[in-house]
Amino acid sequence: MNMKAVVILLILALATVFALVCVLLTKREKVTTCVCSELQSSPEGISDEKSNIFADLTAEEMSQVVKYLKDNLGVHLQDAFHAEPADNCIYYLDVYLPVKADALGFLDHGRVRPPRQALAVVFFGGQPEPNVTEFLVGPLPNPTYHRDITLRKFGKKVPYNSRPVTEREYQDIDNFIFRELSKAPIFLKECCDYPETNLATLTTAPRGLESGDRATWFVLFQNVFGSGYFIYPVGLEILVDHSSLNLSHWKVKNVFYNGQYYQGLAQLEKDFKDRLVKEIRVERVQLENDFASMKPPPPPPLAPLSPLQFEPQGKRYSITGSHVTYQSWSFAFGMNVNTGPRLFDIRFGTERIVYELSLQEALATYGSDCPGGMVTRYMDGSLGIGKFSFELVQGVDCPYTATYVDRHYLIDSDTPKLNKNSFCIFEHDMGVPLRRHFSNMGSFYYGGLAKYALVLRAVSTLINYDYVWDFVFYQNGAIEVKVHATGYISSSFFTGKGKAYGNRVGEHTLGTMHSHLMNYKVDLDIAGTKNSLMALDMAFETVQVPWSPEHQIQRPIITNQILDKEEKAAFPLDGKVPRYLHFTTSQENQWGHQRSYRIQIVSFAGEHLPETSTMEKSISWGRYKVAVTKRKEEEPTSTSIYNQNDPWDPLVAFADFIDNETISNEDLVAWISVGFLHVPHAEDIPTTVTVGNGVGFFLRPYNYFGIDPSVKSLDSVYFTVGQDVDECDLNRAACLPKTASCSPSLPSFAYTGFQNLTGP
Numbered sequence: 001m002n003m004k005a006v007v008i009l010l011i012l013a014l015a016t017v018f019a020l021v022c023v024l025l026t027k028r029e030k031v032t033t034c035v036c037s038e039l040q041s042s043p044e045g046i047s048d049e050k051s052n053i054f055a056d057l058t059a060e061e062m063s064q065v066v067k068y069l070k071d072n073l074g075v076h077l078q079d080a081f082h083a084e085p086a087d088n089c090i091y092y093l094d095v096y097l098p099v100k101a102d103a104l105g106f107l108d109h110g111r112v113r114p115p116r117q118a119l120a121v122v123f124f125g126g127q128p129e130p131n132v133t134e135f136l137v138g139p140l141p142n143p144t145y146h147r148d149i150t151l152r153k154f155g156k157k158v159p160y161n162s163r164p165v166t167e168r169e170y171q172d173i174d175n176f177i178f179r180e181l182s183k184a185p186i187f188l189k190e191c192c193d194y195p196e197t198n199l200a201t202l203t204t205a206p207r208g209l210e211s212g213d214r215a216t217w218f219v220l221f222q223n224v225f226g227s228g229y230f231i232y233p234v235g236l237e238i239l240v241d242h243s244s245l246n247l248s249h250w251k252v253k254n255v256f257y258n259g260q261y262y263q264g265l266a267q268l269e270k271d272f273k274d275r276l277v278k279e280i281r282v283e284r285v286q287l288e289n290d291f292a293s294m295k296p297p298p299p300p301p302l303a304p305l306s307p308l309q310f311e312p313q314g315k316r317y318s319i320t321g322s323h324v325t326y327q328s329w330s331f332a333f334g335m336n337v338n339t340g341p342r343l344f345d346i347r348f349g350t351e352r353i354v355y356e357l358s359l360q361e362a363l364a365t366y367g368s369d370c371p372g373g374m375v376t377r378y379m380d381g382s383l384g385i386g387k388f389s390f391e392l393v394q395g396v397d398c399p400y401t402a403t404y405v406d407r408h409y410l411i412d413s414d415t416p417k418l419n420k421n422s423f424c425i426f427e428h429d430m431g432v433p434l435r436r437h438f439s440n441m442g443s444f445y446y447g448g449l450a451k452y453a454l455v456l457r458a459v460s461t462l463i464n465y466d467y468v469w470d471f472v473f474y475q476n477g478a479i480e481v482k483v484h485a486t487g488y489i490s491s492s493f494f495t496g497k498g499k500a501y502g503n504r505v506g507e508h509t510l511g512t513m514h515s516h517l518m519n520y521k522v523d524l525d526i527a528g529t530k531n532s533l534m535a536l537d538m539a540f541e542t543v544q545v546p547w548s549p550e551h552q553i554q555r556p557i558i559t560n561q562i563l564d565k566e567e568k569a570a571f572p573l574d575g576k577v578p579r580y581l582h583f584t585t586s587q588e589n590q591w592g593h594q595r596s597y598r599i600q601i602v603s604f605a606g607e608h609l610p611e612t613s614t615m616e617k618s619i620s621w622g623r624y625k626v627a628v629t630k631r632k633e634e635e636p637t638s639t640s641i642y643n644q645n646d647p648w649d650p651l652v653a654f655a656d657f658i659d660n661e662t663i664s665n666e667d668l669v670a671w672i673s674v675g676f677l678h679v680p681h682a683e684d685i686p687t688t689v690t691v692g693n694g695v696g697f698f699l700r701p702y703n704y705f706g707i708d709p710s711v712k713s714l715d716s717v718y719f720t721v722g723q724d725v726d727e728c729d730l731n732r733a734a735c736l737p738k739t740a741s742c743s744p745s746l747p748s749f750a751y752t753g754f755q756n757l758t759g760p
């Protein structure tokens, strides 16, 4: 080796060492500038906050109540998981919320803490007069008393036939249906390649045509592994009468196939053999033509990952048990196993804005030329909006860095169950300024504030549909309540006559039209509980022009009206709502105006049902886009879980709440309905998208403050001409490149949502 080669090698070696040192130093430099905090989730638990009076029952409390009832009801209680209709069983438990006066006495006036109590709903199928009884059980955690509150709550007994269908009953019905199918083997082989194909049933509701009925149309679908069976109808629907408490007395009342009705499956088989049945063969779905599949194509190599929001200096909100604080906001949250998410004691600063904000019902009213579709009016509150609020997926259902919170529930079983990570809470940049101004007149400056908001979210999967429930808290004192619909559409077998009721979206699939309608209870307390309702709108007045009286102009003018009776404050769904509807108080802001909050609704709902319908009263909350009533402990909810299965004689009929009471200077509740007409179209396959399928309402301050409270936000950005805009001290936006110079330390992806499932 000559000298020249040695020198070259030496230079190369030195260069390599130098490069390595540079890399190491750079890495160390990068590490030292990273100040990203670990992102952690908060465990479920009871905090010491006063708002614990609203907290959901813990698993321990549920177990204590179950034990107490088993020891003290004096009858044998079967575990609902195994109970037949003729058994006694605990159907569900919930926290029994305190009376509002007691809660406010405790929260605001230092009075005694209301006792913690549970609501226990018990099916008494084993009694001489089968019934459903609702008990108040307390005090928790070690109950010593129970009281029957059924009559006090509903004014009458709860008929046993109006009880929700348990998982066990569904299972028994399925077993019954599949036994019945054996009566039509040749037909099923020809039409549906059964038993090689895997068939699945879908319930409809309500279950009959008049009070006392318990007969349900079940629609049959081809169950394709890994796909939504809801869009693979095979054309067969079966009406099962399951009203008897004796399973051996259940019967098929009717059968529908491809536009024709039959007495039963044996009749269908006979007619088929006699060539009287027009059969349309449904081929078995193969993987390559599975249009219901949500599986994506394989990504190309090096496809970039999606964007990510993160908190460079950690979370700016805190969760203690069921209590959340975020900037000026604080609230308690929970999940009713039936009716879904609920919030309490929502405050901005020290002042309560809302005492209760809770989902009441999610209704879907269908149309179709097939019986299952045409009778369906799902009232999801009786199916279990909270029960089916399953685990959320990081980065899809909620931002990856959100805080995920567990919920326990007890229904259909004696054992508390866990919906892990079923609430998420996150602060998010909503992607548009909350407010901003660029000044190029007078003086040169820029002022702005990004729209960061705190979101509380849960997602309920109710059979085929998925509803995304959002509660959004903004820095200007506004709350937004929003629901998005996604998931699979429901469908009927396409017969050619179905186009009046939807669009054909597959070879045998009619996407059936339906109206989604949700009802919320909003118990606003604006500067105290005594509020009035103010309608504010505009009109034009024609006036002579003062300086030219021979001319006229049309001048806009504000119209104000106090709505002093419940009748005046009930606005029909398809009618006009005043553009501004305010909860107002006698208190004034610094400019002498009454402090108010405005209800602003964003909805394009279809009609719920004509009032001539024999079941309309059960969903009569749907008559109104908004109805404001005097708050009463006896009117806690706009519906009941029994309305679904006996809608012809409902235990709660919201329309009865509106009985001409005075609503001036009273504690008021707004019942708000939002929804949309959904005519499924080709692009609803495989699943409905949330884009454009979101509705909701805002609660916005109106002269409540003296100035927009977000003016105090530390997130505001302001600089003038000549200033060094890149200086972190002057402009917090300029801090980000340095502060957020590294990737956050993300928790690893985890999902356990398939555990604890009992089906299929």
Ligand SMILES: [Cu+2]
Residues within 6 Å of the ligand: 485, 514, 516, 678, 688
């Ligand atoms: Cu829909």
